[in-house]
Amino acid sequence: HPPSTWKAWLFNAAGTVPGTTSENISRYASVEQPTPAEKTTEAEPQIQPDPETVDLSRSSLSPQTTPKATPADTQNGTAIPTFSLEAHESSEDEEEDLPPPSFPALNSAQRTSTQPNLMAPPPKPTLVVPPLPKPTSAPSQLMPPPPRIVPSNLRPLPTPSQSMHIPTTGSLPNRGPVPNRGPPISNRALAPQATAGLTVKTPNARGKVLLSPGHSPLDWANLQRSCKNLSGVSYLIRVTPSQLKQNNGRKGKPAWSSYQGRVYNITPYLPFHPGGEGELRRAAGKDGGKLFMEVHPWVNWENMLGECLVGIMVSEEGEQMGKGTLEDMD
Numbered sequence: 001h002p003p004s005t006w007k008a009w010l011f012n013a014a015g016t017v018p019g020t021t022s023e024n025i026s027r028y029a030s031v032e033q034p035t036p037a038e039k040t041t042e043a044e045p046q047i048q049p050d051p052e053t054v055d056l057s058r059s060s061l062s063p064q065t066t067p068k069a070t071p072a073d074t075q076n077g078t079a080i081p082t083f084s085l086e087a088h089e090s091s092e093d094e095e096e097d098l099p100p101p102s103f104p105a106l107n108s109a110q111r112t113s114t115q116p117n118l119m120a121p122p123p124k125p126t127l128v129v130p131p132l133p134k135p136t137s138a139p140s141q142l143m144p145p146p147p148r149i150v151p152s153n154l155r156p157l158p159t160p161s162q163s164m165h166i167p168t169t170g171s172l173p174n175r176g177p178v179p180n181r182g183p184p185i186s187n188r189a190l191a192p193q194a195t196a197g198l199t200v201k202t203p204n205a206r207g208k209v210l211l212s213p214g215h216s217p218l219d220w221a222n223l224q225r226s227c228k229n230l231s232g233v234s235y236l237i238r239v240t241p242s243q244l245k246q247n248n249g250r251k252g253k254p255a256w257s258s259y260q261g262r263v264y265n266i267t268p269y270l271p272f273h274p275g276g277e278g279e280l281r282r283a284a285g286k287d288g289g290k291l292f293m294e295v296h297p298w299v300n301w302e303n304m305l306g307e308c309l310v311g312i313m314v315s316e317e318g319e320q321m322g323k324g325t326l327e328d329m330d
């Protein structure tokens with residue numbers, strides 16, 4: 001239902017409401033449309049509304065820009081109904097004065113119900129935990145209390161300056177040169193000799209040496225696969241002990257060594273031997289099996305020197321000494 005003041009204005013539009021005159025309406029309309037005199041004298045129309053009828057401070061609309069009803073309508077006798085917000089605001093005030101709605105509603109089922117709990121209560125747990133025995137009579141069965149921490153027994157925590165400090169200059173602590181992972185600083189001066197094909201002894205526990213560039217185990221493996229003649233012979237031969245002794249690697253002779261009845265030319269392997277050329281030469285011109293097995297029995301001689309095979313050991317009379325024959329090798 002509209003407020004009662006709305007009805008009054010509706011009736012005023014019909015011209016039948018007492019107490020509302022056309023004078024009021026025209027005065028109201030004159031606020032919206034300035035008189036011609038005001039238009040001509042001033043560039044910006046200054047509107048001075050009647051404080052009794054219009055309260056511009058309460059309106060967010062500007063009277064200069066918002067179109068309003070023209071007074072011509074009032075002159076014809078039919079006034080445009082105008083609505084006042086006063087009555088509406090008063091009703092809002094009344095609503096604000098009302099207490100907040102109660103929840104649940106006063107006539108709701110929750111309020112009218114006589115039973116306080118509509119839902120059934122949850123079942124009670126059947127398992128009952130027995131109470132813990134009271135630690136009264138037998139304190140010896142209980143766990144002993146934790147030891148008291150005496151500050152004097154605690155080791156003092158290291159300060160960040162002591163434990164977390166990383167030196168910015170110099171070598172890191174406990175980070176010496178890794179064995180056989182690169183040339184140590186003390187051997188750098190010997191690098192030109194190493195490039196000349198000489199091996200350099202390094203101070204490591206297993207007696208490995210610094211191999212010259214291009215003589216790593218991988219380089220040797222590649223050389224074995226290169227199909228080059230590494231044995232120095234064009235076909236497998238029978239080697240007598242005297243022949244083996246003559247080929248000892250000295251005076252321009254090749255270095256042969258026997259292992260399990262087979263003879264190998266170790267000459268091309270000398271610069272590749274991880275234990276050093278000198279160590280390997282100790283087996284030249286004789287059976288090297290004993291030395292070999294003393295140092296590194298895990299090394300596969302056959303695989304390492306397969307392409308260096310010269311032949312088999314025979315007696316001085318040419319008799320076969322081992323199980324295998326040259327035909328078997330072929």
Ligand code: HEM
Binds near residue numbers: 207296
């Ligand atoms: C003639 C056949 C030989 C072959 C094919 C051979 C091969 C090898 C190989 C592959 C290594 C490296 C082992 C590894 O890294 O674990 C090595 C190391 C070594 N070899 Fe030989 N070697 C031979 C003979 C000898 C002989 C006759 C000696 C000594 C008299 C010797 C002394 C050493 C030493 C001292 C090392 C370094 C220590 C080690 O790696 O355990 N090698 N050799």
